[in-house]
Amino acid sequence: MFHQGKNNVFIGDLRDTIKTDPTSLLFFASHEILKEVSNHMDSRLSNIVTYRNWGAEWPAMEMTKLGVHKAIGIQAASQYLGIDRKNIIAFGDEDNDMEMLDYAGVGVAMGNAITPLKNIANTITLSNEDDGIAIYLEENLGI
Structure with a gap:
């Protein structure tokens, strides 16, 4: 039912x-x-x-x-579009973002991210509530 x-x-x-x-x-x-x-x-x-x-x-x-995660999708898209892995920035805050941040050339953990994600990230930005992605892009890419 x-x-x-x-x-x-x-x-x-x-x-x-x-x-x-x-x-x-x-x-x-x-x-x-x-x-x-x-x-x-x-x-x-x-x-x-x-x-x-x-x-x-x-x-x-x-x-x-088993074996399906966000990094698989990013890898397929980057291969299709001809984008080198080192030119990929990924942002995440939770457990389901682990492989994606590890795969990306630059893995950015949000300020509100879980500790294990912060530990594997290349860098940490402000939280979701504090416009962390926008701040990171402005400060690092000038956009």
């Missing part, structure tokens, strides 16, 4: 609602429920899917097929 909530949010058994092979799924739930789902993922599905929890105010879990 499932029903469509407002704003095209579907509630119910995913097997009844998903008719295609998705690249990723995004769930919003309490930290407690996401911890339960994480435990299930670790014990039963860790060999086929990857998941990341993020979003302090709006706790979320992003699930993807």
Whole structure:
């Protein structure tokens, strides 16, 4: 049984609602429920899917097929467009940005980023709330 909530949010058994092979799924739930789902993922599905929890105010879990992450998309786009990896700047703040910042020529963590992301970033800018991307681009590229 499932029903469509407002704003095209579907509630119910995913097997009844998903008719295609998705690249990723995004769930919003309490930290407690996401911890339960994480435990299930670790014990039963860790060999086929990857998941990341993020979003302090709006706790979320992003699930993807094992090996799928943002760096894969950036790599494909850069190859198609002929852009060298060293000329890519990536900005991020959460766990699901780790591979992307590591892949980019310059990985920039937002001021509000999680500590592990700040640790792998080349540099840190101001937070999302403080226009960190705009400030970084103005100061480093003059745009």
